[in-house]
Amino acid sequence: MPVLVYTENADGKFKKSTFEAVSYARAIADQNNTNLVAISIGDVSSDQLIALGKYGAEKVLNVSNAKLKNFINQAYASVIADAAKKEGADIVVLSNSFSGRGLAPRIGVKLQAGVADGAVALPEQTGKFTVKKTAFSGKAFAVVELTSINKVISLTPNSYKVVENGGAATVEDYAAEGNASDFKAMIKEIVRSTDKVSLPDADIVVSAGRGLKGPENWGMVEELAGLLGAALACSKPVSDAGWRPHSEHVGQTGIAVSPNLYIAIGISGAIQHLAGVSSSKVIVVINKDPEAPFFKVADYGIVGDAFEVVPKLIAAVKEYKASA
Amino acid sequence: MKILVCISNVPDTTTKITFTDNNTQFNNNGVQFILNPYDEIALARAIELTDGGNGTVTVINVGEASTEPTIRKALAIGATDAVRVNAKAHDAWYVAAQVAAYVKANPFDLILTGRESIDYNGSKVASMLGELLDLPSVSIIKKLDIDGDNVTVEREIEGGKEVLTTPLPIVAGAAEGVAEPKIPNMRGIMSARTKPLTVIEPVGVKTLSEIISYETPAPRGQVKLVAADDTAKLVDLLHDEARVI
Incomplete structure (x- = not known):
């Protein structure tokens, strides 16, 4: 059979x-x-x-x-x-x-x-x-x-x-x-953005949380994701506040992802969020609070302010890409 | 309009999940159980759609008597009445078969579930119900609007969305975006005590699956910290050591 x-x-x-x-x-x-x-x-x-x-x-x-x-x-x-x-x-x-x-x-x-x-x-x-x-x-x-x-x-x-x-x-x-x-069901419309990497399929996910302070600060997150060919994600408070669409919410009541690399920026790591990312192969956490629970499940971490670290990380990725 | 909302009783989202009996049983000792968060969204939308006396909202749960506080919570939020099928929710197939049997005897215009329960995450009951009742089903919807006898739903697809229309009745699994969950008010809580909660016995169903054990994710090693001004080192580690970029 x-x-x-x-x-x-x-x-x-x-x-x-x-x-x-x-x-x-x-x-x-x-x-x-x-x-x-x-x-x-x-x-x-x-x-x-x-x-x-x-x-x-x-x-x-x-x-x-x-x-x-x-x-x-x-x-x-x-x-x-x-x-x-x-x-x-x-x-x-x-x-x-x-x-x-x-x-x-x-x-x-x-x-x-x-x-x-x-x-x-x-x-x-x-x-x-x-x-x-x-x-x-x-x-x-x-x-x-x-x-x-x-x-x-x-x-x-x-x-x-x-x-x-x-x-x-x-x-x-x-x-x-x-x-x-x-x-009986008929499709009226299919909207598929071709320029965006789909979150559940993505090899790399760049995710950001309340540490970014407001939706206007997502430019650097988008830039980093673009450089890495990554999908964008966010924490629940961010999608609840309407800063980002619900389709980007990763966690227990959002999407569970299992990328090769998950980069979490300004997310403290509540148990509900960690549930959605636990099967990621490698987790990088950037947070200014060294006590953030996310560091306990991370493979790599940087303790520092997202507004300083992320632009530097973008520069480092650009340099790496230029030399590769 | 008659709406049925299928609800589950699940461990609170903050629960640390542990197991007993050699990892064969979920350890519910000290665990607070709640109305499944996605079912709350489904219930909120059902209440909006029947607002002002334009229909009824029945909630149905397959569970033992211990799920009644969660059923009363749904009544407090605003469901009209409730049905409990007096049986352990063995698996999605068992639950879908129970609900389908009830719906065949008591037809509804719209059947909602949550997109998944946050314990077993199957996302299966809505589609199984659709199949058992020969109705269209959409397992994860982000939006639902009714216009006369037709319903328009938006469902998520990888990297986008799809809009579908179908005649009622349908079965759909609600996700974030469909409605904002409602918090019960004092009047709701008081009236929930006297709203009808009917207990019915299950129909005989052959089960098709069995959970035999559980595992918790392997713990990760100690985090490797990189200095904030040395992002180049992080990139090197991700490339050379982790080999993910």
């Missing part, structure tokens, strides 16, 4: 989180000595579909029905669950992206499958099928056993490395339409 992976695209382009999901699904297929089948829905170029082989997919089912060009979770869930049945796949993998979160539970219900949402590691299959996932908003992990025959796993972005050692995948056109009742 093959493993099926759904390869999400944004405006016809696969994202890093998609390649992570394919690499992860490949490893699960290897654990079970089976094949990996990918399913792509939407308008994706054949070059990109063939290239899914690099990440380990043997076969790609390509659904390019105009009705399904835009993401409607209800219809996509029908298509993916049907494909799983037709291919005889008992494990379905997808990214725990914003869209993936609206999709995995629906696929789970259709396949009567247990859903491991937000997986952070490969399943253990020693008698029981268990998956480690984030819990308590990043304060802990839970090991979940999926006791059902079919299983759905959604992978936390940035938690599994992209592996490229495959070849070219065979692409098959796959006819699918979803059910008539799947199309």
Whole structure:
């Protein structure tokens, strides 16, 4: 029984989180000595579909029905669950992206499958099928056993490395339409800023808090993020005060992130904020208060005033980039 | 308009999370439980939409009797009545199946949840309910407006947003931006005591998952401090030692 992976695209382009999901699904297929089948829905170029082989997919089912060009979770869930049945796949993998979160539970219900949402590691299959996932908003992990025959796993972005050692995948056109009742929701508008790095996918995140004193002081934070190719984030008080949009709020009641590098500027490190950043690989803290709790979970720290340190850090990054 | 808001009883956001019984049980000793913060947002929007007698807001919780203070809090904030399904919330599938069974017998125009509960973060109940009831679902919404029989929601996508319209009913998971949470006033607190809270027994559901153990994140080593005027050294460390830039 093959493993099926759904390869999400944004405006016809696969994202890093998609390649992570394919690499992860490949490893699960290897654990079970089976094949990996990918399913792509939407308008994706054949070059990109063939290239899914690099990440380990043997076969790609390509659904390019105009009705399904835009993401409607209800219809996509029908298509993916049907494909799983037709291919005889008992494990379905997808990214725990914003869209993936609206999709995995629906696929789970259709396949009567247990859903491991937000997986952070490969399943253990020693008698029981268990998956480690984030819990308590990043304060802990839970090991979940999926006791059902079919299983759905959604992978936390940035938690599994992209592996490229495959070849070219065979692409098959796959006819699918979803059910008539799947199309009640209609998309009116999609706004995607192409110049901004998306926060949940970002390798580097530059985040700032109340220490910046006001929204007018974000220029230097934006400059640093721009230089590092980083996404912007902020603490809860900052988004509550309307200095920055809610979509940048990282923490227990905001977004949980797991970048390679998280730079926190003028954030004291309340337990709710730390929950959202605990799975970052490296944490840098810049704060003028040496007693700030954030230093206790940081890898690197600078005790100093953000208004002095950040411009110096920008200069140092510029110098590094010029010499690199 | 009849609105249903699904609510969870979760550890307070300031809780330090620990486990007992060889890391197989959550240690709720001394933990304060609250109404899940995202459910508060959903409830606040439901109350706004029915303001001035334009409908009712029912809250439903799947939980044992110990969740009743949280249900009363929702009534104090302004829900019309409450239902408790008398069972431990085993997993998202179990909860969704209980709520779906209730909704099949008692239809609603709009069903709201929080975007996720802050304990298990599954973000699953809204979409599972949508699937079980054959309704559209949007798991994380930033905005929700109703115009007659249609609803317009804004959902977050990576690096942007998407606006969708659908006819009612739908199931949606509320996130920040949908409404400001409401604080109960004295009248609300007084009236909550006498508002109807109906306890119903669960329907039989086969569970599909089981939490078998917990882990806490590995502690980090001692922080390496760099002098404030030596930012070049920090850049070097990030490049040479941490290898993240």
